Every structure is written in C-alpha cells, then in structure tokens.
Amino acid sequence: MTTISARIPASLVAAAPCAHCALPVPAGLIEAGAAQQFCCNGCRTAYAVIRSCGLDHFHDLARADPTPRAPARSTGRNYAELDDPAFRDLHIRPLPGGLLSARLTVENIHCAACVWLLERLPAALGGVTEARVDFRRARIELVWDPAAVHLSQIASFIDRLGYPVHPVRERADADHQRRQDRAALVRLGVAAALAMNTMLIAFALYGGALHGMEPRFEALFRVLSALMGVASLAWPGRVFFRSAIASLRVRALHMDVPIALALGVGLGSGLINTIRGTGDVYFETLCTLVFLLLVGRWVQSRQQRRAADAVELLFSITPSAAQRREPGGAVRTVPIEALRVGDIIEVRAGDSVPADARVIEGATQVNNALLTGESRPVNASAGDSICAGSVNLGAPIAAEVLATGEATRAGRLMRLVEESSARRAPIVTSADRLAGRFSAAVLALAAITAALWWSTSPGRAVQLAVALLIVTCPCALGLATPLAIVAAVGRAARHGILIKGGAALEAIARRGTLVLDKTGTLTTGRMTLHDFAGDPSLAPLAAAVEERCVHPVARALAQGLPPSAQAVEVNLVHSLGGGVEATANGRHLLIGSLRFVRERLTDPAEPDWFTRALDEALNAARTPVAIAEDGRLAALATVDDALRDDARASIDALRALGWSIRVLSGDHPEIVRRVAESLGVPDAQQEGGATPERKQEVIEALARSGPVVMVGDGVNDAAALGAATVGVAVHAGAEASLDAADVHLSRPGLAPLVELSRGSTRTLRVIRRNLAVSLGYNAIAVALAMAGLLNPIVAAVIMPISGLTVVLLSCRSRTFGAGPCR
C-alpha cells in the first residue's frame, strides 16, 4: 500500500514576458528563436488580430500603463444568441438611419489601453460605426449597420481580442437608480451655485457691517440672499426636511433631525429679520451647510455605487444562453429570456441548467451546491427534475422546461431573499444614536443662552439662541460619518472587499455571532484529492484518463495525481454518469464510483487494504473512487471538498477578535460535523442538512438576541444573508447571494473576512474621532454664542473649518489594509 499526496509541481519559471499581456511566459511554452513569446493561445490570437487591424498602438499604451494586466481570455464562442429575435426585442434599439445600438458587458477591461482598443472597433471591423466604453461598469455601447455586420460577428470579434462579452443584465431598479443619481448631482450643483452666490453677497454685507453701507443697498443684498437661501432650502435642502419628517413619524431620531432643525430655525429667523430689516441673517451659512452635507452624501453614495456596480458586473457575466431544440430537431442558442415552459433544452456537460426542467434523455449527475449547499453530486436520469442553477457534471442531457425565470426554485428563493431583507431592522448607526441626545443638548443649551441674556435684552437673547442652533448642528453629524465611511469603503474596495452599505461596517465593528456556510465558504467548494492507495504506477494513467472528463471528482484526480513524465495514450471506451472505462498505454482501466466499478469487475475479490481504506474514507465522509485494472480492484482514491488553506487561521483570528463562530450548512450533517470539528467549533454550534428556509429561520432566531453576520456563497444562503444583520458573500458565489449581501469579498479565502472585521473596527474608531472633533468645534461655537460673541461672520468661518478638519482626518485615516489591529 502506497500513499501519494501530490500537487502539480510549480514549473512556472519567469523567463520572457508575453508579447500581449506582459505576464511571464511559462517555461514550457517558450519558442526558441521566435520574436514574440505568448503565455497562452488567447494572447497569441488577440495579438495577431490587433496587429492585423493596425492597432499596434495598443501595446505601446499598455506598456506605459502600470495597471496589472491579465492574459487575453477568448472563449471562441459564436454568440449566435445575440442575433436571436428574443435578444433583439430586449436589448437592441433602432436608431435613425437604419442603424442599431446595443450595450454589452465586456469582461477583462482593466486599463486605459483596453478602452483605447475597444473604442477603435469602428476602424477594425466594417459596419461598426461607434463603440464607447464605460470603464467602471465594464460596458460597451455599440452602434452598427445591420446590413453590413451582425451583432454576433461584432461580439465574436471582441471575444477574439480577449474580451468575452455578455448581454447586460441590470437589476430591476437600475433605471430608477440612474434617475436618483442624476437628481442627486443636480441638487449638488444647484446647492453649490447658491452657496457661492450667497457667500459673495455676504461678503458685501460683512463689508457694510464694518465700514457702513447705504440702507437701500443693504436691503437689496439681504432680500437677494434671503431669496437664494429659500431656494437652497426648498430645492436641494428639501431632502433633509423630508427625511427628518419621515424619521419623526417612525419615532426613530436620526441625524437629519438636528440638521433640519438648524436649517428650519435659520430660515425662519432669517426671513423674519429680512422683513423687519434688522437683526442677523445666516443665509450664507445655511447654503454652505446644505452644500457641504450634500457633498458628503453624494461622495458616499458614489462610493457605494461602485461596489454595487462591481457586483452587477459579476451578475452579468453569468451564462445567459440556453441550447433549445427546435421542432425540426436543430439546436439553437437562445437567450434565457426566450425559453418557454414545454421547450426542449439540451444541457452539455459542464454547463449550468438554465431553467427548472425534467430530464427526458440521457443520464448524468448534477451539482446542486449553489441551490442546496450539498457538495456531492446527485444522479439525474430520465424522469428526474433538475433545478435552474445546478451544473451538469456528467453526460449531455435533453430536458423539458417546467418553469422559467421567477417561477423556478432559484427564482422562488430570490423572492424569499427580498422578503427577508425587507423584514430586517435597519442598522442603527452611532451617529443616529447620537442624534437624539445631540438635539436635546442643543435645544437645552439654546434655552440656557436665551435665559442668560433675557435680562440684558430679550431681542439679543433670541438672536443668540438662534445663532447657537444654526452653528452647532452642522458637520458634526452630517459630514463626519459619511466621510469616514467613504474613505473606509474606498480602501476596502482596493483590498478586494466590496461594501454596499456603510452602516454594515458599524454593525460588523460591534461583533456578535458569525455564522459560516460550509460548501464554498469554509471549503473551496471543489473536490480535491485526499488520498491514493494501491498500485502507484496507475496514478499517472488515471490522471491522464480523468483529464478527459468534466466531472468534479474526475477533475480532482486529474489535478491531484502526479502527471506522467511521458505522454499517455488514452482510449476512452465509454464514459457514463458513474465512471469511465478506458485503456491507457494499453492497460485496461475502470475508474469511477464503487457501484460503477463493482458492476463491471470480472474478479470480485476485494483486497484487505482496499476494504480498510474504503472504511476509513466512508467514516470520514469522503468520496471514494475505485480504480480497477483488467477487471480487478487495483487502487482506491479518496476525494473531498477540502478546507480552504486559510480557514483554520482565519477562524482562530476571528475568534480572538471576539466573534462567536457557528457553522450552518445544507450539506450532509456528517460532513458538516467533521468540518466544524476540525475548526474547533463545538457540536452545539454547528448544523448540517439545513434547507434555505431553515437557514433563514436560524439566522432570524439568532438575530433576535444580537447582531448576526452571515457568510455564504450560494443561492441557498441568499435568504439567510438577507435576514442577517450583515450578509457577507464570498468569492465566486452565486449572483443571488451577491444581491442579498451587504459585503462581497472578491478575493478568495477567508482572510478578507478577518480584514473586514479589523477594518470595520478601525473605521468605527475614525468615525468616533471625527464626531469628537466636530463636537469640539461645536463646544467652541456654543461657548461663543453663550458669551454673546457669535455673529454671522464667525459662524461663516467656523463651519467650513470644522468641515475641512473632518475631511482631512478621514482621508488620512488608515482603516483597511493596515495590518493587524493595534
């Protein structure tokens, strides 16, 4: 008995840079004497296409750009589905002059040179009249002449350049979002113009106050600034009043309440003083305040939109075409939207199932990991139902569509997600909690000021109280928190952590229960070789045979077993759902599940070592793969869904940070128990075999007693992600979970989770520091007001300075990527 634990030897030696992507060319691919070296066929093709179109300048631009690049990754598809009428109706718009226009999502755009190359499309491909790239959203907008070229031809041309394209799949509310973004920008612009113009007039008034001014001019200036002040509060500033009223209605104070209070008092007293013709007016301070607060909000929403866009991009690049069998028997590629109940679809091995369907031809195994969390494949043959989103692992099948889109099991789970997200209580941020106490304190201080000055002069007392109300509210709450969050979200994004809602950071910083999914989160979600027992000379042969199959167990063997030094001549006799029969270098092999191999043995004797290895594997809930030579059992390989390399260390680190760790998975209870045990999670804190509904239930129960952070990847986790205080989707998960989660880790492994926890702690610290600084300014302003020294000039100076301090502090703060927490 021999045990081999092998990995692919790291034979990647950097020798020459690839002529296209500049990454090192693997030693085996270097061609002696060739002028250009390529790291892969994708790069070679892309390079040739770019040269033949006279677009060589791309490589000059790319060399000058420091952004790391990726190899060209063309798929070689023909994109026939883009010419389908169903796609045309949904995505293509006719333009005047018989031209057509469409937007596509383009993978792999990473630098300015890519933008340059793609926008030169009209010069390279006849019939294309315009190409415009939107870098952040990774989209290209194309205009073409349908008489000269088809969209599928354009798409496959772009593909050959190394940029696979996909139909744009926007979230349902994308249009609404875009309108909101534009409205926010308009408000910002109008607020800026009004703030600057009132400030201009205010300067004249200050001058007049110091050196004297004719009353009629002063009246004019005051009336004009009052008009602009009213405009600023009634249009851009309306958002604060609206949200303050909404917050009062639900009896939950948040930071817009003190802001609205200050704006309202300032506007009221300013208008009265303007009409009376005496007394201070603070319109320039109010307008600046509105402008600064809107800047904070706009920057914050822009940063969060960036994260949402990155997630939407992942959403778009999931496959969206299906193979439909037409009445004549021909198979056509159609967009998923075109599928109807009763259609016959074909699902090739390795493809994901596009709709809920019943198998009518063929037998295979499907992987339901995304839907159920089950890591082991499930058999599916004629008559069995398969769900949209599961992956066909074995042989090609034909199936009849039972449900599409929203009606599928995945679609129903998505609805569950929406419901659970809607039910969850919003996170109360520290600024919101402060808002109530702050408003009370400011009102009390204003009352004290008025009382102190009442005996001197009632008019002066009211003026000072008003001034105090105006000057205290501002940037303390409105600007300090958003800026700290923006800076943190931006830093996090550079470290592969995309955060959709800033409030999530605060919830994470407060710690609580951390619930982890198993398949795809704690484990890689891929089968890997664990052990190989038996005749070692069979290992390279088995690897060569399994190289030809797409089944995840086959992939595990192909990658895990040591490759042969010489070429292996493989003849597949046949390959079925459960295994494969083949000859390799003339030796006859059976490789597959126990049942598959046992059924075909000519000598059913089972050696002792085989039985022992098999028992051991089954006890540890690993998947055994039997290998037989000439009808006799000759070796046993075991595979399992291995823990991520950094799982143990990350879990320990998280525990040290104060998290209570739980494991919740849809996979087999025995496997879950074993994984939990190896991570030091006690039996009571883990649960296997949980359905998506059960997961949601568990999370909701936990959330009643404290903050819960759920980490998961599949559609089966989506409802739980939505129900948790904060949902975290891990690398390469399903689009549904991305949608439901507040945070998306775009780096593999669990280490980003530790960084997320540390980073959010630091962010909370920055927020508190900002709040302290702003409250310090407010204390000075209050002191000045109570001493009777506050006037419009002092107010106009204090406010921008406090804002500026907060901005600088936020930008200088190190939140994410700063190493271990002090």
Added chain:
Amino acid sequence: MSVIFIILPIALALGAIAVVAFILAVRRGQFDDLDTPPMRIVFDDEAHPRAGGSQRRDRPHEPQGQ
C-alpha cells in the same frame, strides 16, 4: 452706485444660466460616467491616428434611461 440694482440681477441671471446648462447636461447623462473620460484623453497622443479616432468628441446620442 445705483447701477448695482441692475448689475446684481444680471450677474445672478448669468449664474442661473450656467446652473440650467449644468442641469441639462446631467439629465442627458453626461455625468453618468466619470471614470472613462480621464482615460480617453491619453489617446490624443496617438502615434498614428486612424479613422474614427477623433470624430467622436461629443455624445451623438444618449444612453437609455431618460
């Protein structure tokens, strides 16, 4: 100094025109993408410009979502 009664409103009106122009630009989607244009200016240094390189300075038509 009475001229200020005329000049000031005129100045504000000019400012208002700029604001209106800004609003129209935003509504047409000119500010939707703030990341690609800064990359695009690099391309003017092109060694050998080709057809289609310089004729698209402005947005010939709008994106969806009006």
